[in-house]
Amino acid sequence: MKNLLMVGAGSMSEALVRGWIDSGIAPTDITMTNRSDRERLYALKDELGVQIVEEENVNDYEIVVLAMQPDGVIPYVEANTWETPLLISVAAHIEPHQLEAASGLPAVCAMPNTPVAYRSGMTGLWFGPETDETDRAKATALFERVGRTAVTDAKSMSAFMAAAGCSPAFFYEIVGAMTPVLTEAGFDQDTARQIVAQAMKGSAELLSHESRETDELIADVAAPGGPTDRGVGVLRKRDLADVMASALRESAKEDHESIEKA
Ligand SMILES: NC(=O)c1ccc[n+]([C@@H]2O[C@H](COP(=O)([O-])OP(=O)(O)OC[C@H]3O[C@@H](n4cnc5c(N)ncnc54)[C@H](OP(=O)(O)O)[C@@H]3O)[C@@H](O)[C@H]2O)c1
Structure with missing residues (x-):
């Protein structure tokens, strides 16, 4: 099982990957993908040393982080069959129960900010109702590598x-x-x-x-x-x-x- 798949290679994805590598995660344990801008994907591979894929199997990874624009998240989840990974979305305005309904898996909505690149981030974690202690601990540990975390919910997220x-x-x-x-x-x-x-x-x-x-x-x-x-x-x-x-x-x-x- 590979470690971490980043779906989306934009500014938030890059900031997180930079922070995670700086925190000691091996670049080769991180795989990035996007849909159109392959030049950017190859530039990130060259600069950061991460793996890249043009077509991914989400079940090959322990954790899948969805870092595309919000309107692409649910269609992406619905277009895949989910068996194993912990599903984390960093997209604004997506709620964990939506991800869980679309994937059939426990899911977490994370709301990081770009200082994660310097490991000074502040990430809100909204755990889906299907997550257990292990899922919550795994998501928390991942984002605490790049700053601090706080538990959020529907009421506090805004x-x-x-x-x-x-x-x-x-x-x-x-x-x-x-x-x-x-x-x-x-x-x-x-x-x-x-x-x-x-x-x-x-x-x-x-x-x-x-x-x-x-x-x-x-x-x-x-x-x-x-x-x-x-x-x-x-x-x-x-x-x-x-x-x-x-x-x-x-x-x-x-x-x-x-x-x-x-
Ligand atoms: N930027 C921030 O400060 C910030 C803070 C908190 C949360 N967020 C959230 O983070 C997410 C990304 O924001 P961003 O600022 O990084 O946006 P961005 O720079 O536009 O990046 C979006 C990335 O997703 C890729 N993408 C789009 N559809 C895809 C798909 N179906 N499969 C795989 N990749 C896909 C895009 O590449 P292609 O078009 O080439 O596929 C691009 O690499 C958003 O949902 C946003 O709400 C951002």
């Missing part, structure tokens, strides 16, 4: 997608707003971006190791009346908290609407 998938754009917006202050002070654009990005990365690292409330963490760096305190005061006066919560709610709402349209 908020998860907004927080893990959309919020990087919010953070880029914040970095974009802060860098001019540094370039005005004399740093070049790249250094300015690295300074803010590194401060953000360090704060994220600290947050992921801390369980104290964010107000307490702020108090650690903001002496009353000092420069941090004055800056935080500006954020509070302009109600950044409301802006950020509203942005996240809006992204979660849009996602919900697109599920309804699908």
Whole structure:
């Protein structure tokens, strides 16, 4: 039995494969396939050292990850006969019970983000009702190789997608707003971006190791009346908290609407 088949060779598939190889999975244990763009498939084989196939038998693999666009997922599942693999879809707006109904196998819907390429991903895992502990552990272990995971479900998936998938754009917006202050002070654009990005990365690292409330963490760096305190005061006066919560709610709402349209 071969290890892992990636059906779809687009940006998410590549990001996951890069992360998995970096985590120690042998490139030869990963097989990739797509339907049209063979040039890309061969380029990925040359660059990453993975196996590629132009026609696949899904039952040759322990795990099959569906990484095509969402509208192709159910037709693909229905077009195959499923006997053995653990079926994982990373497509948005697909629900595990749909995969299980179409395949007759336990299935997992995973929602990764592209930082998986650097093993800093955040992946939501929505386990199908037919999955058992072994399936869940296998899917969890696979995605924890490339970051962290959280269990999601029908109710929480939209908020998860907004927080893990959309919020990087919010953070880029914040970095974009802060860098001019540094370039005005004399740093070049790249250094300015690295300074803010590194401060953000360090704060994220600290947050992921801390369980104290964010107000307490702020108090650690903001002496009353000092420069941090004055800056935080500006954020509070302009109600950044409301802006950020509203942005996240809006992204979660849009996602919900697109599920309804699908
Ligand atoms: N990009 C993200 O940040 C992100 C985040 C979370 C989830 N996702 C999900 O990941 C999936 C892929 O997204 P993407 O951004 O990687 O899209 P993409 O770049 O368009 O890649 C889609 C890939 O699927 C292939 N494909 C399409 N139909 C196929 C089929 N029937 N059999 C085999 N391969 C097929 C395409 O190649 P050919 O056309 O050559 O076949 C292409 O390689 C989507 O469902 C998306 O919802 C993406």
